[in-house]
Amino acid sequence: xxxxxxxxxxxxxxxxxxxxxxxxxxxxxxxxxxxxxxxxxxxxxxxxxxxxxxxxxxxxxxxxxxxxxxxxxxxxxxxxxxxxxxxxxxxxxxxxxxxxxxxxxxxxxxxxxxxxxxxxxxxxxxxxxxxxxxxxxxxxxxxxxxxxxxxxxxxxxxxxxxxxxxxxxxxxxxxxxxxxxxxxxxxxxxxxxxxxxxxxxxxxxxxxxxxxxxxxxxxxxxxxxxxxxxxxxxxxxxxxxxxxxxxxxxxxxxxxxxxxxxxxxxxxxxxxxxxxxxxxxxxxxxxxxxxxxxxxxx
Amino acid sequence: xxxxxxxxxxxxxxxxxxxxxxxxxxxxxxxxxxxxxxxxxxxxxxxxxxxxxxxxxxxxxxxxxxxxxxxxxxxxxxxxxxxxxxxxxxxxxxxxxxxxxxxxxxxxxxxxxxxxxxxxxxxxxxxxxxxxxxxxxxxxxxxxxxxxxxxxxxxxxxxxxxxxxxxxxxxxxxxxxxxxxxxxxxxxxxxxxxxxxxxxxxxxxxxxxxxxxxxxxxxxxxxxxxxxxxxxxxxxxxxxxxxxxxxxxxxxxxxxxxxxxxxxxxxxxxxxxxxxxxxxxxxxxxxxxxxxxxxxxxxxxxxxxxxxxxxxxxxxxxxxxxxxxxxxxxxxxxxxxxxxxxxxxxxxxxxxxxxxxxxxxxxxxxxxxxxxxxxxxxxxxxxxxxxxxxxxxxxxxxxxxxxxxxxxxxxxxxxxxxxxxxxxxxxxxxxxxxxxxxxxxxxxxxxxxxxxxxxxxxxxxxxxxxxxxxxxxxxxxxxxxxxxxxxxxxxxxxxxxxxxxxxxxxxxxxxxxxxxxxxxxxxxxxxxxxxxxxxxxxxxxxxxxxxxxxxxxxxxxxxxxxxxxxxxxxxxxxxxxxxxxxxxxxxxxxxxxxxxxxxxxxxxxxxxxxxxxxxxxxxxxxxxxxxxxxxx
Numbered sequence: 001x002x003x004x005x006x007x008x009x010x011x012x013x014x015x016x017x018x019x020x021x022x023x024x025x026x027x028x029x030x031x032x033x034x035x036x037x038x039x040x041x042x043x044x045x046x047x048x049x050x051x052x053x054x055x056x057x058x059x060x061x062x063x064x065x066x067x068x069x070x071x072x073x074x075x076x077x078x079x080x081x082x083x084x085x086x087x088x089x090x091x092x093x094x095x096x097x098x099x100x101x102x103x104x105x106x107x108x109x110x111x112x113x114x115x116x117x118x119x120x121x122x123x124x125x126x127x128x129x130x131x132x133x134x135x136x137x138x139x140x141x142x143x144x145x146x147x148x149x150x151x152x153x154x155x156x157x158x159x160x161x162x163x164x165x166x167x168x169x170x171x172x173x174x175x176x177x178x179x180x181x182x183x184x185x186x187x188x189x190x191x192x193x194x195x196x197x198x199x200x201x202x203x204x205x206x207x208x209x210x211x212x213x214x215x216x217x218x219x220x221x222x223x224x225x226x227x228x229x230x231x232x233x234x235x236x237x238x239x240x241x242x243x244x245x246x247x248x249x250x251x252x253x254x255x256x257x258x259x260x261x262x263x264x265x266x267x268x269x270x271x272x273x274x275x276x277x278x279x280x281x282x283x284x285x286x287x288x289x290x291x292x293x294x295x296x297x298x
Numbered sequence: 299x300x301x302x303x304x305x306x307x308x309x310x311x312x313x314x315x316x317x318x319x320x321x322x323x324x325x326x327x328x329x330x331x332x333x334x335x336x337x338x339x340x341x342x343x344x345x346x347x348x349x350x351x352x353x354x355x356x357x358x359x360x361x362x363x364x365x366x367x368x369x370x371x372x373x374x375x376x377x378x379x380x381x382x383x384x385x386x387x388x389x390x391x392x393x394x395x396x397x398x399x400x401x402x403x404x405x406x407x408x409x410x411x412x413x414x415x416x417x418x419x420x421x422x423x424x425x426x427x428x429x430x431x432x433x434x435x436x437x438x439x440x441x442x443x444x445x446x447x448x449x450x451x452x453x454x455x456x457x458x459x460x461x462x463x464x465x466x467x468x469x470x471x472x473x474x475x476x477x478x479x480x481x482x483x484x485x486x487x488x489x490x491x492x493x494x495x496x497x498x499x500x501x502x503x504x505x506x507x508x509x510x511x512x513x514x515x516x517x518x519x520x521x522x523x524x525x526x527x528x529x530x531x532x533x534x535x536x537x538x539x540x541x542x543x544x545x546x547x548x549x550x551x552x553x554x555x556x557x558x559x560x561x562x563x564x565x566x567x568x569x570x571x572x573x574x575x576x577x578x579x580x581x582x583x584x585x586x587x588x589x590x591x592x593x594x595x596x597x598x599x600x601x602x603x604x605x606x607x608x609x610x611x612x613x614x615x616x617x618x619x620x621x622x623x624x625x626x627x628x629x630x631x632x633x634x635x636x637x638x639x640x641x642x643x644x645x646x647x648x649x650x651x652x653x654x655x656x657x658x659x660x661x662x663x664x665x666x667x668x669x670x671x672x673x674x675x676x677x678x679x680x681x682x683x684x685x686x687x688x689x690x691x692x693x694x695x696x697x698x699x700x701x702x703x704x705x706x707x708x709x710x711x712x713x714x715x716x717x718x719x720x721x722x723x724x725x726x727x728x729x730x731x732x733x734x735x736x737x738x739x740x741x742x743x744x745x746x747x748x749x750x751x752x753x754x755x756x757x758x759x760x761x762x763x764x765x766x767x768x769x770x771x772x773x774x775x776x777x778x779x780x781x782x783x784x785x786x787x788x789x790x791x792x793x794x795x796x797x798x799x800x801x802x803x804x805x806x807x808x809x810x811x812x813x814x815x816x817x818x819x820x821x822x823x824x825x826x827x828x829x830x831x832x833x834x835x836x837x838x839x840x841x842x843x844x845x846x847x848x849x850x851x852x853x854x855x856x857x858x859x860x861x862x863x864x865x866x867x868x869x870x871x872x873x874x875x876x877x878x879x880x881x882x883x884x885x886x887x888x889x890x891x892x893x894x895x896x897x898x899x900x901x902x903x904x905x906x907x908x909x910x911x912x913x914x915x916x917x918x919x920x921x922x923x924x925x926x927x928x929x930x
Contacts, residue, residue: 097335191336220335228361230329233337240337241329242344243359251343259339 008153010112015284019113020120022287022297024088026183026209027271052076087126087142087182088118089208091174092156094129094138095163096234097189101217103279104161106286107187110213113287114185115152117297119145126178127155130170131163137173142180164235166192171199181207190214190263200266210272211296212263215279220256223249302902305378305429312373319369323362364917371910374903378429381900390432390448390485392478393420396494397462398439398469399808399873403495403518403611412495415515417459419493424455428901434481438474438494439465439848440809448485463828465848466614467808468870469498471882479507496878496891506884514878514891521545522560522580522606523615523874527805527867529600529622535593536622536803538566540602545611545876546583558582561607566590569598580606583875597624599865614850615874619806619865623799628791629662631674636683638778639666642787649791664794668771676839678815679764679794684771686727689741693733694752694769699726701770703754706747710757712766712789716782718747723777727769728752743767761841762813764797766790807869811845816858827851 007013055064055075068076090111098104111127118125125148127140140155165173167188184203190196190212203210226246230239242248260276267274275294277286291297304310334340401412420435427433432448435458445458471492478490489509496514526541544560559579566574578586592600600620610616631652632639643651652658658675665677668684686694703718729735729752738745738753746766747755756767772778777786795801806812816822818840824832827849836842836858847853847866855862868874882889 100335103335189335191338193338193341217335220339225332228329228359229332231337231340232331232333234333234335236337238337239331240340240344242340248343251346252339255339255342255346 008112009157010109010153011283015113015287016116019116019287022113022117023121024114024117024183024211025295025298026086027273049078049080051079053079085122085124086118087124087178087180087208088114089174089178089180089182089184090114090125090127091170091184091186091188092127092129092159093165093167093170093186093188094131094159094161095165095167095170096161097191098215099161099234100219101279103189103215103217106277106279106281106283107213107215108156108159109283110187110215110286111185112153112156113283114211115156116149118183119143119148119152123182124180125152127152128170128174128177129159130165130167130173131161133163133165133169135163135165137165137170137177139177166194166235168192168194168196168199172202175202175206178206178208182209183211184208185211185213187213187215189216189220190259191220196263196266200270200272204270204272210267210270210274212267212272212274214260214263214274214276216276217279221278223252225249302379302381303899305380307377309373309376309378312376313370315369315373316366319365320362323359323365361917361920364913364920368910368913368917371906371913375906375910376903379902379906380428381902389430390434390481390487391423392434392436392448392481392487392490393423394436394438394442394471394474394478394490394492394494395420395445395459395462396439396469396471396492396498397437397465398497399464399466399614399868399870400469400495400497400518400612400876402464402466402614403521403876405516405519405611407519407609409519411464412515412518413462413464416493417462419513419515420459421456423491424452424459426899426901427452427455428899432485435459435462436474436477437462437465438469438471438492440467440470440473442474442477444477448481464614466850466868467848468868468873469494471498471502472504475502475504475506475510482508495876496880497873497876498879498882499872500879500881501883504884506887506889510882510889512882512889512891514880517878518611518876519609520547520558520560520582521611521615521874521876522562522604523610523612524602524604524618524867525585525615525869525871525874527600527602527618527620527869528802529592529620529804530802531625531800532591535591535595535625538590538592538600538620540564540588540590540618541585542578542580542588542604543585543871543874544580544582545874563605563607564588565603565605567601567603568592568594570601577607592622594622595625598622599863601865611876612874615868615870617850618867618869619852620803621799621806621865622803626800628664628795628798628800629659630664630666630791630794631658631662631677632666633668633674636666636668638773638783639681639683639787642784643791645784646788646791663798663800664791677794678762678797679766679790681766681768681790683768684725684773686769687765687767690738690743690756690767690769693730693737693741694727695730696725696727696769698724699751700724701726701749701751701754703747704750706755707745710746711793712757712786713746713755714785714789716786716789717780718777718782721775721777721780723749723754723770724774725770726751727754761837761839762815762843763839763841764793805869806847806864806866808847808850808866810843811847811853811855811864811866814842814845814855814858814862814864815840816842816862820858822855822857824853824855826853 007016055077059077063077064075065078092107092111098107115125115127122144124142124144126142129138140152143151167190200210228243229245230241232239264274273296395416397413403412424433427450432450433455434448435445435455437443437445445462446455481487487508489511491511491513493513495517522544524540525543529536529538542562559581562578562580564576564578565572574590580586602618604616627648627650629650630643632643643649652662661676664679665674666681667674686696701723703721706713706718735745742760743756743758745753746757754769758765777783816836818836818838821833821835824834824845830849832846834842834845850867852863852865880891
């Protein structure tokens with residue numbers, strides 16, 4: 001039997017087909033002024049009726065519901081939903097720390113999935129990959145439509161890991177390049193020495209709802225280490241001597257849980273979302289089970 | 299419970315090494331490198347105050363803990379810890395080891411000898427030697443010999459101990475005790491250890507200046523041996539007598555009842571040829587006397603061998619040697635001027651009297667002289683009458699006068715059955731001014747008879763020569779008219795015959811060889827059993843003495859005009875009997891055999907050294923092993 005040719009190496013065709021039917025569910029409607037598929041909160045000019053309101057001087061007379069006026073002898077203005085375009089920004093942490101486990105592969109797969117969802121929803125999708133500190137992130141300019149899928153897949157497939165860009169600085173670097181409101185999916189391990197408050201505030205200020213996805217491998221989620229070790233940071237090359245690591249695992253878990261709570265709180269306070277995923281989980285489980293149940297996608 | 303002490307407490311300063319050890323450990327700790335995505339979390343973990351508390355940090359460093367334990371073990375070992383057993387700690391400890399013949403006794407067939415047991419005890423003493431203790435090993439038999447000086451060198455001590463062998467001579471403790479006493483003048487000696495089987499003379503003429511720890515070994519098993527072997531001239535040759543004795547075993551002995559009989563085969567050899575072979579039963583604790591008749595007209599050597607039918611703990615006393623001289627008349631030189639003496643001598647049979655019809659020999663058995671000693675032939679027994687020898691000229695002087703004998707030694711062989719009471723003497727030998735009888739003894743003379751004013755008859759046994767000095771002229775006394783005079787001459791001939799071995803012969807015991815007379819100033823070589831060799835030189839008179847004979851067997855003396863062969867045997871009733879004393883009697887004190895083993899402080903450094911080795915191995919293993927949990 002002839003095997004079906006894969007559209008991309010990142011996703012198999014069946015997964016791709018299912019993802020194409022899925023949509024992102026942002027908690028807030030942060031849209032651009034340009035028309036799009038997303039209904040804006042304010043009144044718009046779409047064909048879908050939304051509400052009535054009292055007429056005020058200066059309103060367009062074309063929107064007065066004359067039938068109501070005839071019955072109530074008071075002018076009411078009909079309001080319609082406003083459908084605006086939402087920008088989906090995908091930020092991939094491509095630093096060296098993402099090489100561990102399947103973190104980077106899963107990050108690219110998830111980025112592809114989120115991009116497909118955006119494209120299929122007629123949103124603008126742009127992808128940023130941050131590798132080396134101080135350098136401009138690799139950018140896939142905003143693109144729309146199904147036709148852009150190939151570009152996105154190509155961009156993601158050719159993305160190498162490596163570098164020392166901390167995620168907090170990477171967010172700032174991305175925001176220097178990006179314009180537009182919408183959703184920002186941050187795919188990173190969030191293991192940085194810097195503080196995440198400032199980049200989160202900047203994202204919020206830029207009108208981007210944060211979808212924080214923390215990808216951690218087994219070594220980070222459940223390290224099984226003992227003895228006296230000299231840890232070497234994969235990004236900075238800095239070392240740290242730790243004695244009797246096995247005895248410190250409990251403290252490590254405490255600190256990891258603290259970090260996750262802190263990041264979740266940061267996102268939640270800025271109307272965002274946060275989730276920590278084990279990079280060892282199958283992509284299908286992540287997409288069709290975890291994210292769906294959490295209400296990230298539908 | 300007693301706390302351990304330390305012999306070398308100064309080594310505790312080495313504990314200061316712990317400080318650089320800990321510092322260098324943390325500075326130079328070699329850890330496996332392990333790449334992780336980010337140090338962000340781990341840095342927080344490490345900087346956690348709970349983790350960084352000094353105690354927990356120390357607790358988690360097992361490698362450091364092992365290194366500290368290793369260092370502490372080594373330092374404790376260097377401090378020479380010991381567990382005190384309550385005994386007084388002697389810094390200088392002389393150890394007297396009995397190596398007399400009885401120490402060769404085995405406990406059971408093919409078992410250990412007493413000397414082997416003694417060596418085990420001494421080896422333990424050496425092993426338990428502390429850093430500030432010194433041992434001196436002294437072997438004790440009929441004499442004493444220092445095996446080592448005071449030393450803590452265990453190798454030297456053990457080598458000297460290994461070289462110690464049985465000396466087949468009877469025991470005598472005085473020399474060893476005196477040697478230890480001499481050492482106590484240089485070193486502070488509080489206690490002396492004596493390790494013996496107890497087969498020693500119970501009464502010891504020695505004032506103990508220190509404590510004696512008498513470690514008595516178990517007595518050997520049953521033994522049968524020859525304790526006497528001698529001969530008396532008979533009409534047709536020699537009557538040979540041997541005495542074989544068996545030990546009395548203690549009650550409950552494995553060898554049977556105390557008086558169990560032992561069947562012995564014996565064999566008498568004459569010049570190597572067996573002439574008599576038979577069996578005799580020896581009761582435990584009793585002796586059997588064997589009599590043989592040996593007819594010979596020439597000098598001959600006898601050897602008696604005993605072979606007990608059963609376990610015999612001591613083999614050295616199963617053989618005895620006896621040299622029988624050729625029968626000949628006694629040669630006597632008596633000047634013609636000493637007519638009274640010649641008259642008496644002529645009536646005694648088997649005597650060749652000189653000067654006479656035959657040529658005068660160079661040496662005679664008995665010589666009478668009334669003038670200077672240099673005239674006439676050489677003799678082993680000399681009878682000087684009527685003058686004071688040159689070496690006594692400062693001690694006595696002969697003056698005219700009347701004197702009589704006031705006392706004489708009746709037990710002396712010369713004066714046996716000689717009545718000197720009321721003998722009138724026309725000479726009066728007197729002591730010189732300021733001289734006492736003690737001065738004669740110091741000059742080597744023994745006074746046999748004395749008058750009111752001084753000695754009359756003196757005896758001196760020196761260098762194998764026996765001199766009798768009559769300081770008065772017998773012709774000017776009533777002695778020559780008394781019936782005792784011929785008896786006196788008869789006694790003199792008997793003594794001379796005995797000295798010449800013409801009357802009887804006795805087996806020579808180990809210790810020293812009997813004196814021999816050879817050419818003057820001649821060096822001879824002595825070769826004995828067990829590879830024993832010695833070179834001795836005869837004096838100007840041709841007298842050969844002081845030749846050692848520590849082993850039973852025959853000794854070849856070569857180098858003289860005629861080679862000599864002398865057999866020596868143990869011939870000691872005490873050694874063969876293996877009688878052990880439980881108490882040593884000294885003039886004022888007695889020393890009982892210690893019932894407990896010798897208490898020594900137990901050194902612990904070996905345990906610390908072993909612990910150090912274990913810690914070293916543990917550390918090596920821990921250092922080399924791959925940390926679990928780290929991927930390969």
